[in-house]
Amino acid sequence: MMNYSTLEIERSGSTATVWMNRPELHNALNETLIAELTSAFRCLNEEAAVRVIVLAGRGKSFSAGADLDWMRRAAQYSEAQNLDDARKLAAMLKGIYRSKKPVIARIHGAAMAGGTGLTAVCDIAVGTADARFALTEVRLGLIPATIGPYVADAIGMRQSRRYFLSAERIDAATALRLGLLHELVDADALDARVAEIAAELARGGPHALTAAKELLADLRQSTPLDDTLLDDTAHTIAATRVSDEAREGLAAFFAKRPPNWH
Incomplete structure (x- = not known):
């Protein structure tokens, strides 16, 4: 810096x-x-x-x-x-x-x-x-x-x-x-x-927070009447679920411990 x-x-x-x-x-x-x-x-x-x-x-x-x-x-x-x-x-x-x-x-x-x-x-x-x-x-x-x-x-x-x-x-x-x-x-x-x-x-996953901001940008450009948007959100959550960050977040939740980014 x-x-x-x-x-x-x-x-x-x-x-x-x-x-x-x-x-x-x-x-x-x-x-x-x-x-x-x-x-x-x-x-x-x-x-x-x-x-x-x-x-x-x-x-x-x-x-x-x-x-x-x-x-x-x-x-x-x-x-x-x-x-x-x-x-x-x-x-x-x-x-x-x-x-x-x-x-x-x-x-x-x-x-x-x-x-x-x-x-x-x-x-x-x-x-x-x-x-x-x-x-x-x-x-x-x-x-x-x-x-x-x-x-x-x-x-x-x-x-x-x-x-x-x-x-x-x-x-x-x-x-x-x-x-x-x-x-x-x-x-x-x-x-x-x-x-x-x-x-x-800071409790949120670093990549999830960035992705959430990107999702908000996409939502501004469309409506729930847009089938392409709805399909894109399905693809996005599917890809997110198999990410290392999401797997760690879910594992931590079920183990009742903080995730490794916290």
Whole structure:
């Protein structure tokens, strides 16, 4: 794992926490933070000892969105330069969303614009009552393009129509109702709850967790009326049942012992 200037990587057991570490700027996104998040998730996905990844922010905020200096520079870029810049942001978001390992978002304070996007790309999002979100891009003459697919996936198209256009603030209770957050906890219980969820995730088979995420991607593209999908799921479970991991999991269950990955 390389050294980072905008991140801290903290390990506890099988959990790795990726701390965005620009507290004086509320962990605002710039080209360096984007590149380092891309690198960190790529590396952690290759570490067998890491079973769960937590994304968190140091200081008062999770992430307040785009860094103002970065936005100011981008305003002077050509379209080609902006395309290159946007593709790097898109690659970072995709890398987190498609992580082979479960990702938990630890949310407190501001999670605005890009911070809302970072929340949406994580598999599970746990936040505190002071968490606040918004898709503020239209007020700057922009649109939430790169984060849009993930936010719409998280809260649905009908709600997205409202919040993409209104740019209004979304408080923690509303985020919970929309599905952007899975749980709300007291601030002093946030780390303990994230650790509890990470421990539950780590009980799953490593390959099974990855395969479950791939299954979810397939299910988004089809419906139970699609016979091809139903046949594919039958083939998938048949292949899974004869895997070494599944045999170990079932053997451990019947022997009333932990499986070898636990």
